[in-house]
Amino acid sequence: MSFEKPHDILFLTKEEAERIRNVVKERFKKCSQLTGHAREPRDSKSAISQATGASLMADMGSMALSQFKESKMPALTVGQPYQPCITPWNGLQSMKLSELRLETHHRRCHLAIKRVSPVVTHATRSWTIVQDEAGDTERLEIVLHKTRHSKEVLESALSFILREPYFTLTEEGEPTLRVDHPSDIIVLYERENPQPQSHSPVEPEEAASSYKQKGNAALQQGNLPLAHHYYTTALDLLTATSSPNPTLTRDLHRNRAYVNLLIGHFTAAKSDALSALIPQPAENNVQAAELNGKVYFRAATAAYNLRQFEDAQDFFEKQLALMPANKAAASNLARTKARLREQREGVYDFAAIRASLAGGKTKGEVDATSFVSYTEVRESPGKGRGLFTVKNVAVGEVILCEKAFCVAWRVQTAVTCDVRDDRIRVAAVGLERAVVERLMGNPSEIGMVMDLFGDWDGGAASGLQKTVDGPVVDVFRIHDIVARNAFGLGQDTGNAGLWVRAAYINHSCIPNAEREFIGDLMVVRAVRDIAAGEEIVLSYDESGDYDARQRSLLTTWGFECGCALCAAEKGDEVSVREKRKRLTKEADDFIKTVPRTAQRLAILKARRLAKAIDETYEAERFKGLPHLASRGIRQWLAKGTS
Numbered sequence: 001m002s003f004e005k006p007h008d009i010l011f012l013t014k015e016e017a018e019r020i021r022n023v024v025k026e027r028f029k030k031c032s033q034l035t036g037h038a039r040e041p042r043d044s045k046s047a048i049s050q051a052t053g054a055s056l057m058a059d060m061g062s063m064a065l066s067q068f069k070e071s072k073m074p075a076l077t078v079g080q081p082y083q084p085c086i087t088p089w090n091g092l093q094s095m096k097l098s099e100l101r102l103e104t105h106h107r108r109c110h111l112a113i114k115r116v117s118p119v120v121t122h123a124t125r126s127w128t129i130v131q132d133e134a135g136d137t138e139r140l141e142i143v144l145h146k147t148r149h150s151k152e153v154l155e156s157a158l159s160f161i162l163r164e165p166y167f168t169l170t171e172e173g174e175p176t177l178r179v180d181h182p183s184d185i186i187v188l189y190e191r192e193n194p195q196p197q198s199h200s201p202v203e204p205e206e207a208a209s210s211y212k213q214k215g216n217a218a219l220q221q222g223n224l225p226l227a228h229h230y231y232t233t234a235l236d237l238l239t240a241t242s243s244p245n246p247t248l249t250r251d252l253h254r255n256r257a258y259v260n261l262l263i264g265h266f267t268a269a270k271s272d273a274l275s276a277l278i279p280q281p282a283e284n285n286v287q288a289a290e291l292n293g294k295v296y297f298r299a300a301t302a303a304y305n306l307r308q309f310e311d312a313q314d315f316f317e318k319q320l321a322l323m324p325a326n327k328a329a330a331s332n333l334a335r336t337k338a339r340l341r342e343q344r345e346g347v348y349d350f351a352a353i354r355a356s357l358a359g360g361k362t363k364g365e366v367d368a369t370s371f372v373s374y375t376e377v378r379e380s381p382g383k384g385r386g387l388f389t390v391k392n393v394a395v396g397e398v399i400l401c402e403k404a405f406c407v408a409w410r411v412q413t414a415v416t417c418d419v420r421d422d423r424i425r426v427a428a429v430g431l432e433r434a435v436v437e438r439l440m441g442n443p444s445e446i447g448m449v450m451d452l453f454g455d456w457d458g459g460a461a462s463g464l465q466k467t468v469d470g471p472v473v474d475v476f477r478i479h480d481i482v483a484r485n486a487f488g489l490g491q492d493t494g495n496a497g498l499w500v501r502a503a504y505i506n507h508s509c510i511p512n513a514e515r516e517f518i519g520d521l522m523v524v525r526a527v528r529d530i531a532a533g534e535e536i537v538l539s540y541d542e543s544g545d546y547d548a549r550q551r552s553l554l555t556t557w558g559f560e561c562g563c564a565l566c567a568a569e570k571g572d573e574v575s576v577r578e579k580r581k582r583l584t585k586e587a588d589d590f591i592k593t594v595p596r597t598a599q600r601l602a603i604l605k606a607r608r609l610a611k612a613i614d615e616t617y618e619a620e621r622f623k624g625l626p627h628l629a630s631r632g633i634r635q636w637l638a639k640g641t642s
């Protein structure tokens, strides 16, 4: 079984890699020379016209402005992490563009700005020209996490607040305000203060009612973030009154629950739905029963998506009690019970799950959940934490089934140059984006993802997940976590995902388990009997070539494997390794070109090749150890002659 991550396969010429490294180094040099220098004012007219032209070119798909012109993939520098702002914006001091200093994080400050040009959109970054109240203009760029709810953040409004603005240089050496962490930019949908100045008790309610109408209109137009904003503004107005109108408050919560479901904010959707319940309505109150039924459906759907199946079952049952003829409620309840069986007992209908994928009915996200109770996370000496069994598991038995936390299909990738180890890699940036977006919408899940292993620990802000301005997700931690914990999905090399339980499984070249994927459900099975308390180990890289395997483990995962097989292979003469490599290549080419229904002569050749590879493993030193290099040809033989 392979643990290969498609996004780590990189085909760059030496020259191209060197060029990327030089661009990065050049920028660093410039940045450090300019640190703390005062900002030069920009000519606003020419900045706006430059952005307008660039936006047109970007829209036309022109690559002329891409910083790495020859590279097919966009390039990013990684490894200069800084923590997101953790102070609410109104606790930060206001500053002006004219006060910006180069290569500086303006801690404890905020900038209020408005957009004055179109947005220039590239694959991994978007930029625009902004103006402050003094009329000064500057460039503003969002790197990677530039969309929310499939909309460009910079295009979603005209006014923004930047918390603790970072002023730096682009790869081309142009000064820019740069946003990495999505929580460092606050979108202001309206410039006016929604809080009425009058003190009459009726007015806030009228204003709230009008915001509700605006929210409904935005919802009808499909502008979900704006609808969410209006409902929230209305609720804030009502909460500030001494006796908020209960019907209007419930209407707003019910509507916002719906929007939250649509934008994938399941924690908030559940809480909104429960706040919209009409308490103890009369039994013959048909309208109340209908509204409460709707609300239970929304709470149940949110709980289902949060994989809180006990709650989902309870809410669907309550919906069904209020709406006995509702067929969807009955089938949703049955689905929820099936999830509970999977979660509690590990009982899966794998055939049905496979069938649900047939004909490309879904992208691959199956309706199933995780079963983890045969395992626990513990320290694994020399390897950080690991996943251990809590009971004896027989060969072939399922140890763990896990539904992906997040999957990116046909994942977008980018070349990264990591300044910490000067290595060029390809990162699954599409998966990073999807994880960040999921966490920004569901802060209750931040802790379990941030607990995974990554090189950047988040510094002083590592435990913080929320301020009054909303969730805080450190994108640099997510980058490192995805780099060390994501898997490609089986043979389909275009997809990648994050499984937060399986992410604790360490590597061994002599694994005791293997995994397969049914859509985004990972199924881990024992390949030999495993005793209770033993560590589960998978092979991250199955290459029979010792040097290639070590290189991949070191580059992608940051460790040198010390298993018994590696120790034995390390002792091989270089000439033996070379011979094994040559024979393995011959075997690989043979497998690729000769069909499994092969004739006698081909079978004889395959046997000869397998034997020759096996003979490169010295019998005494490799006693009891697998011969990884001959595995491919032996599998061909097993299938071809069966």
Ligand SMILES: C[S@@+](CC[C@H](N)C(=O)[O-])C[C@H]1O[C@@H](n2cnc3c(N)ncnc32)[C@H](O)[C@@H]1O
Binding pocket: 382, 383, 384, 385, 386, 452, 453, 484, 485, 502, 503, 504, 505, 506, 507, 508, 556, 557, 558, 559, 560, 561, 562
């Ligand atoms: C997917 S995580 C596995 C869980 C991780 N050990 C933890 O503490 O969260 C992968 C990381 O675990 C460590 N690791 C995995 N297998 C290892 C091994 N055989 N020897 C040393 N470190 C290993 C490496 O740091 C690697 O980048």
